[in-house]
Amino acid sequence: MRFVDEYRDAEAAKRFAEQTRRMATRRWRIMEVCGGQTHTLIRYGIDEMLRECIDPIHGPGCPVCVTPLEKMDRAMAIAAKPGVLFTTFGDMMRVPGSETDLLQLKANGADVRMVYSPTDALKLAEKFPEREVVFFAVGFETTAPANAMSVWLAQKKNIRNFSILVSHVLVPPAISAVLGDPDCQVQGFIAPGHVCTVMGYEEYEELADRYRVPFVVAGFEPLDLLEGISMLVELLESGKAEVRNQYARSVKREGNLVARQILKDVFEVSDMNWRGIGCIPGSGLRLRPEYSAYDAEKKFHVERIQASESELCIAGPVLQGKKKPRECPAFGTVCTPEHPLGAPMVSNEGACAAYYSFRRFEEEVPHAS
Amino acid sequence: MISRDILFEAKIVRIDHESIPVCGWVESNGVQLAVDLSFLSNLAEGTRVLVCGRTALSTVEETHEICR
Numbered sequence: 001m002r003f004v005d006e007y008r009d010a011e012a013a014k015r016f017a018e019q020t021r022r023m024a025t026r027r028w029r030i031m032e033v034c035g036g037q038t039h040t041l042i043r044y045g046i047d048e049m050l051r052e053c054i055d056p057i058h059g060p061g062c063p064v065c066v067t068p069l070e071k072m073d074r075a076m077a078i079a080a081k082p083g084v085l086f087t088t089f090g091d092m093m094r095v096p097g098s099e100t101d102l103l104q105l106k107a108n109g110a111d112v113r114m115v116y117s118p119t120d121a122l123k124l125a126e127k128f129p130e131r132e133v134v135f136f137a138v139g140f141e142t143t144a145p146a147n148a149m150s151v152w153l154a155q156k157k158n159i160r161n162f163s164i165l166v167s168h169v170l171v172p173p174a175i176s177a178v179l180g181d182p183d184c185q186v187q188g189f190i191a192p193g194h195v196c197t198v199m200g201y202e203e204y205e206e207l208a209d210r211y212r213v214p215f216v217v218a219g220f221e222p223l224d225l226l227e228g229i230s231m232l233v234e235l236l237e238s239g240k241a242e243v244r245n246q247y248a249r250s251v252k253r254e255g256n257l258v259a260r261q262i263l264k265d266v267f268e269v270s271d272m273n274w275r276g277i278g279c280i281p282g283s284g285l286r287l288r289p290e291y292s293a294y295d296a297e298k299k300f301h302v303e304r305i306q307a308s309e310s311e312l313c314i315a316g317p318v319l320q321g322k323k324k325p326r327e328c329p330a331f332g333t334v335c336t337p338e339h340p341l342g343a344p345m346v347s348n349e350g351a352c353a354a355y356y357s358f359r360r361f362e363e364e365v366p367h368a369s
Numbered sequence: 370m371i372s373r374d375i376l377f378e379a380k381i382v383r384i385d386h387e388s389i390p391v392c393g394w395v396e397s398n399g400v401q402l403a404v405d406l407s408f409l410s411n412l413a414e415g416t417r418v419l420v421c422g423r424t425a426l427s428t429v430e431e432t433h434e435i436c437r
Contacts, residue, residue, distance in 0.1 A: 089422070117423035119405060142376070145408060146424040149390065194376050197419060197427045220376075249430035250419050256427055259408045 007221030008044075016226035017049045020233050024053035028236050029185050030229070031178070031321055033171060034192035035062030035349025036220045042354040044222045046229070053233060057185070057321035060174055061192055063139045063167075064091050064347035065319060066274040069307040071167045072097035075136055078165060078300045079110045085128060087121040088136040089143075090114045095343045098307045118150035118164065125154070125162035134296045137164040142194045144168050144285060145259035148266035151287065151294045163296040166286055169272055171195050172203040173283035178320065179211045186321065188232045190225070191217040193247040198263075200255030205243045212241040219247040266291055275343060276309070276316030315342035318351055325355040332360050378429050381406070381416045395420060 032038055038058045041047050047056050060066055076097050079086035086102070093103040093114065106112040111131075115121050118135045125133035137147040147164060154162045171192055178184055191204050196217045204215045214235035218228025228246040235242060245251055263285070272284025287295045297303045309315075312330050317323040325331050325344070335341040337353060344350035379395035379402070390407030395418060405424045406412055417429040 117405070119423065142421055142426070145426070146405065146422060149405065149407070149424075153390070194419075194421065194426070197376075250427045252427075256408055258410070259426065262408075 032190040033059040033061040062349040065343040074302040165296040168285035313342035325352040
């Protein structure tokens with residue numbers, strides 16, 4: 001057993017698909033929230049397997065894709081400053097800002113380094129006390145606890161040459177914004193399994209109750225999604241607006257209480273601008289005032305940097321599930337992974353990157369609803 | 370390039386109870402990695418965990434019915 005192979009068994013996949021087809025009396029519009037789930041759906045052809053039963057609408061669950069352009073420009077401004085050692089996860093290196101990206105800055109001599117953890121960045125700050133080390137803290141609730149831990153540790157150890165550039169977003173307010181849109185056609189949700197590993201799924205019970213739509217918390221392997229979709233179709237067919245947990249091997253209703261506590265200790269909820277979507281109230285995190293010394297935007301005075309998006313890129317409608325990537329006139333021509341116009345084409349969790357990798361040579365087949 | 374969302378499952382092979390925060394080493398597919406275990410409790414060697422970057426975010430149940 002190799003930890004994931006068991007969740008990619010083809011025979012089990014066929015059984016789940018057949019089970020779902022038997023249950024479905026119509027084609028349901030469902031949104032898988034997380035970009036990692038989008039990639040699994042497209043890569044393994046699950047949307048094709050179940051095309052009679054579901055019309056998947058890809059959600060905004062790609063934290064790289066929704067990082068606002070002005071945050072990228074602020075990152076570039078900080079990284080370009082002399083004496084700064086700028087650190088980030090690898091997936092942010094090629095996300096385009098208004099003029100350039102971090103990888104290009106690195107090529108031009110800026111000290112930009114890829115790390116696997118914010119605590120790796122903190123170790124660099126201890127190792128190089130004469131440098132200002134910054135970590136680009138981007139992500140949903142999944143990566144926030146480790147970032148909170150790095151700031152908490154920095155304060156405990158009195159490390160002053162460390163800060164984080166925060167761009168954390170929260171899933172439930174984004175789902176609320178999707179459901180509150182009068183054009184919303186989503187009838188049920190596949191909730192993000194790794195976010196719920198940290199936060200639990202109590203908030204989704206409130207959403208289900210308020211908007212009368214069902215949620216199933218699902219994992220990321222093909223069998224996870226197939227089982228999750230089967231559970232969701234069962235709820236939809238029976239008219240139940242409830243929450244189910246398919247990813248029970250990792251997710252508890254209350255989530256990880258230790259991780260949630262450190263989030264509360266270090267961060268507070270704030271309004272957040274989502275790239276391509278706009279401001280969603282209460283959908284972000286910022287450092288609490290007692291940790292403001294570790295806020296890179298304040299330390300380097302870049303809060304006033306603003307930006308405006310490319311007119312050609314339709315990342316916004318794609319992230320909101322209103323358009324598919326292949327409906328973009330720039331898809332695969334002007335916009336490719338090598339020369340992206342927007343983040344969804346760069347990120348491993350971006351819908352545009354998923355379609356480019358696995359579907360760009362296929363013709364769109366119209367399907368009667 | 371690390372993908373923040375590709376959390377992976379691994380098995381704890383060693384725990385350093387003296388470190389702050391509590392750290393350990395996990396193994397997945399023959400590769401060992403040092404991770405932060407401070408978000409988890411009641412740990413033991415051999416426990417399966419879900420890892421994000423270098424942080425273990427949850428323990429993982431041993432078996433799952435869908436795979437049988």
